Amino acid sequence: MAASAPIGIFDSGVGGLTVVAAVRRLLPNEAIVYLGDTARVPYGSKSPDVVRRYALNAARFLVERGAKMVVVACNTASAHALEAVRNALTCPVIGVIEPGAMLAANHGTPHRIGVIGTEGTVQSGSYQRALAALTPSAFVVGQACPLLVPLAEEGLVDHAATRLLTAEYLAPLVAAKIDTLVLGCTHYPLLRDVIAEVVGPEVRIIDSATAVAEAVARQLDALHLLAAGRSAPDRFFATDTGERFRRVGGAFLGTPIDHVEHVDL
């Protein structure tokens, strides 16, 4: 595997672009191939075996495109399919749950950790297990927030309805007096301000995107696969043919997306 090969990153849709943005900031030399499975989005409310099938499709596509590493930049897919993807590929595979859990566990001495995510992610118990292994004495409470993904996708990041629903979802975590909150969905960094307002300034908010970028850097370095210089521009693929990915994706990436290539999976 050549160090000049791109990093492959996939998500069910645009959410994983928050991970792309973090990787770009930390590793500007790396070329990225991104796939958004927009024809089958969302994964969060679908069952583990359906998500596993889709995640394997997506990961194999990235390998066919020459990826030297695959990042499962979707919490639901990381929860249901990380083992399956690792078993199916020969290149290194990084999910978003372990880096986020490590950051939460190492960040000061958290004793009361809240995790928010999709129905699939929270029900899988993946964060709960990862945190229990890393910081056994911590109290961990999970909360599914199914409407936050569509609200973020619609750009309602500063809307009264978003504040209302966020306050309602987070009420049990506030009542449980959490000191740390893990954003267990790649869509949630867009709602960070509203979430911070609800939980208050004493609660540390863990955005796993940065943690994932650091895990990518560590692993590429360990494998001597860090790119010496940029070999190619980033490429963006989507399984839907529409303009929506380009239009909505810019907000998640933080810069406009010029061109999206279509692929049937």
Next chain:
Amino acid sequence: MAASAPIGIFDSGVGGLTVVAAVRRLLPNEAIVYLGDTARVPYGSKSPDVVRRYALNAARFLVERGAKMVVVACNTASAHALEAVRNALTCPVIGVIEPGAMLAANHGTPHRIGVIGTEGTVQSGSYQRALAALTPSAFVVGQACPLLVPLAEEGLVDHAATRLLTAEYLAPLVAAKIDTLVLGCTHYPLLRDVIAEVVGPEVRIIDSATAVAEAVARQLDALHLLAAGRSAPDRFFATDTGERFRRVGGAFLGTPIDHVEHVDL
């Protein structure tokens, strides 16, 4: 084709169950085979060719199951794929847009008609064209309400956030002084109370589910395909393996769903 064969009905997910409920009320002798494409739901934000591909898969599945007629019980699929499904099948095919538009056009003398639906349905202009053909003098205004589907699916039918977003979506239609409002999405009947509250009692609300059931009855009668008596219990298929369809579907159908069969499309 035997009159005792079932009516095939499909939707991207649970929304089409509001059409099943209307067909059951009007035609209690008919057996129904329903397919919810829950592994790929929603259709509303996806592009026309992706929706067309999925709709053809679903319609062919129902024909393989012996359907004597196929009802495209999804407005987005009716908008993008009705012609393609009609061309691909030899049995009669009924969509939800024309019956709804006919009901709106015939209901008194509406002059100012609002249509709400998904992004795909409204952007397609299908209702606007159908209404222009039926009642050329009417003023027609469409409004996409992308968040109403997830709100209905989450059961937030009487929630402050739903009221807030509904009022916001409908504000341009209220300002346009509509006298008729077409619920151009099979999810919206669940939100009928909130919608009625926003538009006020003077606005007639057109729920196409009943109109579709009537169109089904008329066409089966014309083809001498009305069942003389119930030949089999209704069957429900879903492309996702999970429990969600059964759990959420009951609210749309109005009665619990005992058993859902899984199918890979």
